[in-house]
Amino acid sequence: MKIKLSSILKTVGFTCAALLCIYGATVVLRDKESEYKYADFFDRADQIDVLFIGSSHVINAINPAVLYGEYGYTSYNMGGHGSVMQATYWELIEALQYTTPKCVVVDTYLMNKDYQYLDQMYEDSDEEDRATSVAQLHLNMDCWPMDKIKVAAVEDLIADKEIRKQFYVPFHVYHNRWEELDSNDYKALTGTADRNPLFGAEMRYGIELTPGIYPDPEDENGLGGHTVGEEYLRKIIDECQRRNIDVMVTFLTCSASTEDKRVMDSAEMICEQYDVPFINMQEMGVVDLYTDLNDTGHMNAMGAIKATKCIGQELSEIDGITDHRGDVAYDYWQQRADEFYGTIYDMAVDSESIYQQLNYLSGAKTVSSIIYINDGSQAFGDNEMQRLLHNFTVTPKIYHTDGPYILINDVASGQFYEACDGEVLDGIKTSLGTVHYQPVEHLFRLFYTDEDPETNLLYDDSKSDYDIQIITYDAASGEILSHNYYKSYGSNYTQE
Amino acid sequence: MQFVSLAFLLLLPVAALINFIIPRKFRYIWLLAISAAFYISIDLKASAVMAGTVVVTYFAALLIEKVSGGAEEKRTKGATALLVLAVVVEVAAMLIFRSGKIMGAIGISFYMLKSLGYIIDVYRGDEVAEHNFLKLALFVSFFPQVISGPIERAGNMLPQFSYPVTVDFDRMRDGFLQMLWGYFLKLVIADRIAIYVNSVFEAPDTISGTLVAIGTVLYSFEIYCDFAGYSAIAIGCARILGIDVMKNFDSPYMAKSIAEFWRRWHISLSTWLRDYVYIPLGGNRKGTVRKYLNVLIVFAVSGIWHGSALTFLVWGLLHGVYQIIGFVTMPLRDKVVEALKIDRSGLSHRTVKTIITFLLVNLAWIFFRAESLEKAFTVIKKSLEFTPWVFSDGSLFELGLTQGSMNIAVLGIILLIVMDILAFNGVEIRDKIIRQSIWYRWIIMIAGILAILIFGVWGAGYNAASFIYQQF
Known part of the structure; x- marks a missing residue:
């Protein structure tokens, strides 16, 4: 029986080409x-x-x-x-x-x-x-x-x-x-x-x-x-x-x-x-x-x-x-x-939920934050929220107030500052600047820096019905990174 | 080992290579060895039934030849008695071992018909008895055909064992292409459609009407692709080994009448029933009523051969009734065609006839597939409910096939129809492909391999191993 060399070569060539294509398919298709x-x-x-x-x-x-x-x-x-x-x-x-x-x-x-x-x-x-x-x-x-x-x-x-x-x-x-x-x-x-x-x-x-x-x-x-x-x-x-x-x-x-x-x-x-x-x-x-x-x-x-x-x-x-x-x-x-760490930074600046954001802010190395909760907010009855804030401060203040409540976590200085009810914060040195906070009435409070006294950071007339605000700023430069507004409904929170 | 198994695909090239290099006169021994290994690998116990069949067939034919005393005087009483005895023994064995009550014997319906055909041929004097036991054993057990046919004739096979042809690359390439097409039909189309069809036939009363109707049409394609796929693999595989096996399907859904359908569907069984049942019963030589009765008997036998359930008998008889109605109404239909001046050779007329034939076959398949007559009638009743919104409300894709998978099934069926139309019109696709330049040829073959590997329903999570006709 005669076997042509060309037939053998064609068979080998075809087999190689087919195997190569099959291998390609396995590479693409495999999980x-x-x-x-x-x-x-x-x-x-x-x-x-x-x-x-x-x-x-x-x-x-x-x-x-x-x-x-x-x-x-x-x-x-x-x-x-x-x-x-x-x-x-x-x-x-x-x-x-x-x-x-x-x-x-x-x-x-x-x-x-x-x-x-x-x-x-x-x-x-x-x-x-x-x-x-x-x-x-x-x-x-x-x-x-x-x-x-x-x-x-x-x-x-x-x-x-x-x-x-x-x-x-x-x-x-x-x-x-x-x-x-x-x-x-x-x-x-x-x-x-x-x-x-x-x-x-x-x-x-x-x-x-x-x-x-x-x-x-x-x-x-x-x-x-x-x-x-x-x-x-x-x-x-x-x-x-x-x-x-x-x-x-x-x-x-x-x-x-x-x-x-x-x-x-x-x-x-x-x-x-x-x-x-x-x-x-x-x-x-x-x-x-x-x-x-x-x-x-x-x-x-x-x-x-x-x-x-x-x-x-x-x-x-x-x-x-x-x-x-x-x-x-x-x-x-x-x-x-x-x-x-960049991912954590991003999560701290902006998260899907307030719980997440507070959690990542508490662990962030380069993001400072200002957390404000207005008086009457249902967040004060939310144990999880209280626990997350407590993680920043380790003080019991958040457990004993109906607001308003403010927490400044200044990562650069390694300090945190909190105030509740009628308490004021005056001349706090942060990377944002020298900060002043004073509650005035239910829908109005003052929060400004000496460097920019004209800007009341915690007041925006159009967002007065939001009871929680979180401002993040870069720990090194003081640049404001985000300003998030939340509304509380029991332990549910909607973001602006 | 099954056709759809890695072991088979790995061993076939080895078997073909050895077959290619050993001397031709010994080739039948090699083919018998691999046939025996193939069957034993599937079911060791059933091999005993196979061996028994070979022994009975071999000696029955030899004895019939001996007591007949010569080729011209075969029909002696002794020969007839031997024939009857052999037929009774083999048919009884087929019925007993097919039922699986004592022991199952895979493929017995197919290799037993082959054996019976051979004994009858020897009795009639159409064939001489094979004196080489190994060749006869190979005829009965030839592995590409042993599970689901085609039901070959001794006259075609035995000479090929004695005078084998030269196996060249062209034969191998042709056989390979045929196998590829068979795997495509089986794995890409039949097993995919089966997922949908199984859902429909499992609980037809809970499924929307049009979805059930689609399920019945898909079953017609499933059984065609499954069985024609098996046959193509078997024929291709045999061709690679140097054996030409008869065609089993010839574009059956292109048929314009039920009679034509049976000349194109499972040809090896149809011709077997014609030659060994219909003609001995008198065929159409003993008057019209007897002809109709013979037709009914043949289709009843066909139904019973497929299974002992009543549904198979109804399926067979339905085809018989279709044919009788066809005969009876022929003069009337001729008159209508003449009165309306319909061009019989026109495309529209032929298309209408093809569609009507398909629908009749489709209706009969419902009985073939359903577990009981009651379920079959439920499927028919539900199919008549018109719920076209299933095409837009997503429910079409809730019966096991995703939209992508359904698209592949539909594309596969379209390809099948195109191929059948071409084949019906005498275009031999494999020849066309083989005559292309090497690059086109390779692209087509590699695309085929990839399509089967990627889109085929096989592997983990699927049981693609068994062919529908394997159970008969």
Whole structure:
């Protein structure tokens, strides 16, 4: 049988062209969530000193940009949504193929989960939960190339051979994304797709107004020592110690249930067995449950700043973790930290809600503020509002007045000034100028600076029915950045 | 292993390559080996039924040939008794194992008809019995056809095993294109439409009338794309392996009458029923009434062959009744056409006939698809409710298909119709493509591959593995 050379060449050429096109299609169609999260991990794996691993609690509570900004420590947030301990373990094993950190910080939320396979979960788990569990694993797994570790991980986490296929060949599940493609999907072809600017972290900006408080467990036996979660925490510690990597175990603040408190007890016991530090942030009072949670389970950005600073303090006691600030090789980290603080600056100047704005103003480093609440405002009956204002001052004044009330938070001088009822503020030195405040009558008050006595900043005839005003000004230049008016209806607020 | 599986797509090129390089005289052994592996990979237990069928068929044919004493004297009593015995055994096996009550045997309805056809051909003296057991085994179990046909004739297949053709790149390319079209029909159109159709037939009484009517039309395309898709894959696959398999579909929805529809739909079954049921019953040689009765019997057999539920029988009989009405009213219709001076060859007349035929076929498919007669009548009743606002109030996209997905389905159906019109008018698309320059050819083929991979309904969350006709 004669085989023409040209036919063979054509077949090879066609196969190559077809494979190239199929590869292009897989790049465009694959879900970008995992790539988005880990793009900087792969690019800067050699610079990473600390790895944070765990569930979505870690994603939202630990901000590597803040850690770098505050301490100069390089870190990556490897947390996965719904990531149970066994998924976290494999995430670590995959990551350690690319980087050798000086410390691994592992969070123990979800350690109480006592099932091996994510596609089976418990016997009584419903199909929707199982499907979500499998879908969430894609964030952890999609970014890693197909190799024997990935095969081992998938076999350990997924029981159903059919479902495993979608992790080995993600196109199996993503080929039908054609209806949801956007420009970012096509950018992946040129390697310019969006990437997570916070080194794996995700910040949330809401405020949980009613976090639950749950009783402590009746005993301190924890989970009993034999859950799948506990087993994998031990494996994580073992793996790190085997590689001479420091380990730190945490339980990050949330509206912890009684079961979560058992997790804390168990984590503490395991840490004692392995002689590794356990940071139970829940008991440290670092994060305010009433202002720093986005929802009952996850911190908001302000909570994350506080939690990250707390962890940074703990990390500073570990040998070998160094401050890289000022090193040009680490400029990218500084740039990302600056960008994040820019976001907080923007949120402080203008937010979607008054709660958010007050929260971010209380943590802003470069934005000063003047908060005025007229007498009779329903804000004085709003505990959340009072708590947020209390965060600025730590004085009880806001709790004992019906207004009018004024608070000047002058960041440049590090001072705050408040007055209520008929009290006046006279000759206050701020970066805005030398300020004078005097209440006159219900709809009229004086607020001006010596530098511009003609401008009454807290009075505008057209906005007299707004009972709350927030003025922000740049801490350095004194330039007014925003002037927001709010109307209170119980604990609901509408913005102008 | 199924046609729609990664394993099949990876192993076929390997099988084709080995088939390509081994000496021609041994090729049937290789084809038998992969056919056996294919069937065993689907169902090991059912392989025993298949093996039994091969043994019965092989020895029945040999014995019939032996007791007949010569090609000219086949119809001896002994031969007839052997034939009856073989037919009874195989039909009984088909009914028993198809029901799955003792054990299921995938594809049994198809390979059993092949076997029966072969035995009858030997009995009639149309074929000589195959003495090479392996070749006969390959004829019965040839993997591209074993699950859902086409129901081939020994006269076409056995000589190809003994005198294989040269497998060249042109054949491979042609087979590849045919397979590509088959996968497109199955994965992009049939399995997509199935999502909508399943919603409609699951609870027709809860769905708006026009949506149900659309569902019935879509089912007509679903079953066509599903089965014609399978056939195209099977024929293409066989072609790549150097075997020419008979055409199974020939633009059936272009038919202008029910009789013509059956000359174009599932051709291998229609001709089998014609040759082994209708003609032995006397066909149209024994008077008009007997002809009508024979037609009804053939379609009843066809219905029962498709399934034991009453709905299949009604479907079959409905087609029989359509044909009889067609015969009876022919003089009247001729007179009307003459009186109105309608040009029979005119496009409008042909189009009207095609549409009417499609609607009649569409009505019958409702019985074929519905789980019960009651549900079928509910679907028909609901279809007559006119609720055109479903096109603008968004409810069209609440039955499992998004707007984008529905657009793909509609575009796919339009492409199918265009291809069928071209084929109906004698334009062979694959030839046209193959004759294009390399760049156009590559672009078309790669676009086809990408369309199937991207728009195909497969992978996680879908069960695209089974073909509708696989159950028969």
